[in-house]
Amino acid sequence: MINVGVVGGTGYTGVELLRLLALHPDVVVKVVTSRAEKGLRVDSVYPNLRGFNELCFVEPSVDHLLSCDVVFFATPNATAMHMAGDLLAAGVKVIDLSADFRLRDVATWQQWYGAEHACPDLLAQAVYGLPETNREAIKTANLVANPGCYPTATQLGFLPLIKANAIDLSMLIADAKSGVSGAGRSASVTGLMSETGESFKAYGVSGHRHLPEIMQQLECVSNAPVSLTFTPHLVPMIRGIHATLYAPLQDTDLDLQALFENFYADEPFVDVLPAGAHPDTGDVRGTNRCQLAVHRPQGGRTVTVLSVIDNLVKGASGQAIQNMNIMFALDERAGLHQVGLYP
Secondary structure, three states, rough: EEEEEEEEEOOOOHHHHHHHHHOOOOOOEEEEOOOOOOOOOOHOHHHHHHOOOOEOOOOOHHHHOOOOOEEEEOOOOOHHOOOOOHHHHHOOOEEEEOOOOOOHHHHHHHHHOOOOOOOOHHHOEEEEEHHHHHHHHHHOOOEEEOOOOOHHHHEEEEEEEEOOOOOOOOEEEEEEEEEEHHHOOOOOOHOHHHHOOOOOEOOOOOOOOOOHHHHHHHHHHOOOOOEEEEEEEOOOOOEEEEEEEEEEOOOOOOOOOHHHHHHOOOOOOEOOOOOOOOHHHHHHHOOOOOEEEEEOOOOOOEEEEEEEEEEOOOHHHHHHHHHHEEEEEEEOOOOHHHHOOOO
C-alpha cells in the first residue's frame, strides 16, 4: 500500500482528494494537515467522510509527512514551494495542485503570481502532469506540477489539431466558463450566492494566470509560437468547466471527427462524443473524464471544439490521483471509476 499525505485538507480540492482516495484500492491516507482545523477529526469537519477517514488534522510540517510515500499539496499558490525541497530530499514524492511548479521560467512565474519563488532550482525538475501528453515523463517523476483546470480543458481540446498541424496557431481563441468552486473555499463577496446566482460574467480579460501555462504547454507541443486569446467566465453552478475553443483550419479536407477519435482512442479519461454532439458539464460531474465534441460550423474554415470537465476532478484532484497512479506503476484508472452524477 502507498502511504499518502494531503497538505491543505480543508479546501475543495483537498476534500475532493480525500473523497477519491477513500475508495482507492492501493492507498492509505496517513496524514491530513490543516492549520485552522488542527486537532479536529477530519470527519467532524467533513461528515461525508464518516466511516472512511478517522484521522485528525495536524499542523503542516515536513516531520509529520516523512512517513508518506507521496504528498499532495492542495494549498494556495506559493505554499508548496516552501516544503517541497525538504520532502524530495527525504525521498518523498510530491504532487502539487497549485501553480508553484507549472511554469518553467521563474521570472514569468513571479510576474503572474506576484511573489518571489522560494525554490526556482526545482522548476526544471518538475514534470507537468497532463498524462495525455506527458505520461512517460510522469512515470519517473518525483515532483509533478498538476495542471490548472482551465489549462486542462483547453489543452485537451486543442491538442489533436496542433499535433496534426491542422490549425493556424496565430489565431487561437478559448472562451471558457467555470463554476464557483474554482475560486476556492475562502469567503469573498464575489462568491456569495446573491452575487453569483442568476448572474454570468467574464473576468481576467486583460490577463489570467492560466494564460502563460496554457501557452507554454501548447508551444511545447507545437514547437512554434502560439497566439491565444483566453477569456474566463464565472457561471452560477458549483462544479464544471466548459471551454469553447476556436481556430482557423489550414486543411478543410481533414476529417476532424476521425482525427479526434483516433488521437484519444487509448486515453482512459478522454471521451470524444459522436459528431454533432454538445457536451454538458453535468455529464462529467464528479468524474475524471473530459468529454469533447468537434464541429465545423457551416462547413467553413473555423473549427470549434467543445470541452467539458469537472474542475475539481479532472481539473484538479482526480488528475492528481491519475498522476500518482502513473508514478507508482498502478492501474491508471484506480480510484477513478466514477460515473457522472446526473442530473
